[in-house]
Every structure is written in C-alpha cells, then in structure tokens.
Amino acid sequence: MTGDFAIDPGVPPSGTGCVECDAAGGWWFHLRRCAACGHIGCCDDSPSRHATAHYRATGHPVIRSFEPGESWFWNYDTNELYESGPELAPPSGHPADQPAPGPAGRVPANWADILR
Numbered sequence: 839m840t841g842d843f844a845i846d847p848g849v850p851p852s853g854t855g856c857v858e859c860d861a862a863g864g865w866w867f868h869l870r871r872c873a874a875c876g877h878i879g880c881c882d883d884s885p886s887r888h889a890t891a892h893y894r895a896t897g898h899p900v901i902r903s904f905e906p907g908e909s910w911f912w913n914y915d916t917n918e919l920y921e922s923g924p925e926l927a928p929p930s931g932h933p934a935d936q937p938a939p940g941p942a943g944r945v946p947a948n949w950a951d952i953l954r
Contacts, residue, residue: 845873845900850927855941856880858888865944869904869932906931
C-alpha cells in the first residue's frame with residue numbers, strides 16, 4: 839500500500855483538529871488524516887467535508903481515520919477501505935478527551951439535526 843499511494847509514514851499530523859474548521863471557528867463530526875502530508879480534515883459526515891476537499895485540491899488519495907482506536911485507511915481513487923496499513927507518525931488520533939463531534943464549545947446543540 840505505501841509504494842502505490844504516496845503514503846509518508848514519517849509525516850506528523852497537522853494538529854489535533856480539522857485545519858480549516860479550526861481556522862473558521864467551525865466544528866466537525868469525525869476527523870481524517872492525509873497519509874501523504876498529515877493534513878487533518880473533517881469527514882464527509884461533517885458539515886464542511888474538508889478531508890475530501892483536501893484530496894480534490896492536492897490529489898493525495900489515501901486518508902486514515904484520526905479517531906482514537908481506529909486504524910483504517912481509505913483510498914479516494916479506488917474507493918477501497920483497508921482495515922490496516924503502515925504505522926504513521928504519532929499521534930494516531932485526536933486527544934481522547936476531545937469529543938466527537940468536536941471541538942468542545944463549538945458544536946451546536948442541534949448538531950444531530952444538522953447532520954441528517
């Protein structure tokens with residue numbers, strides 16, 4: 839998987855939350871990590887879908903879940919799920935005390951209705 843999809847195991851994540859949501863004061867449902875450059879973006883169930891936008895802007899096709907305890911990868915080019923893959927530079931997920939959806943204080947009370 840590493841040679842074919844430009845995964846860089848040595849690149850650390852860009853932070854603990856979605857880069858674009860943090861910059862705009864937004865919120866997310868779950869987080870995804872670009873396996874090529876470490877960009878943290880929000881998932882497609884989030885209001886802004888920044889992980890997919892990052893793929894479209896950069897062509898980096900492989901993401902990994904950035905949720906604690908999850909280690910799956912997704913390839914946008916092939917629409918394939920991989921239950922595991924190479925270890926990436928730590929940390930492997932957002933801080934355990936950071937809620938999902940998150941971050942704390944920015945999630946609207948009616949978040950479940952928004953995501954329907």
